[in-house]
Amino acid sequence: MRNANRLSEIELPDASGKAQSLGAYWQQQPIVLVFIRHFG
Numbered sequence: 327m328r329n330a331n332r333l334s335e336i337e338l339p340d341a342s343g344k345a346q347s348l349g350a351y352w353q354q355q356p357i358v359l360v361f362i363r364h365f366g
Contacts, residue, residue, distance in 0.1 A: 334352060
């Protein structure tokens with residue numbers, strides 16, 4: 327559970343560009359976090 331606590335502090339932009347912590351999303355519902363590597 328220590329890793330989950332550390333991850334909950336990370337902030338990422340939401341669809342509107344506002345910074346949200348992962349912990350705020352987890353409080354509402356389970357989430358799936360996907361990283362996509364883009365070569366452009």
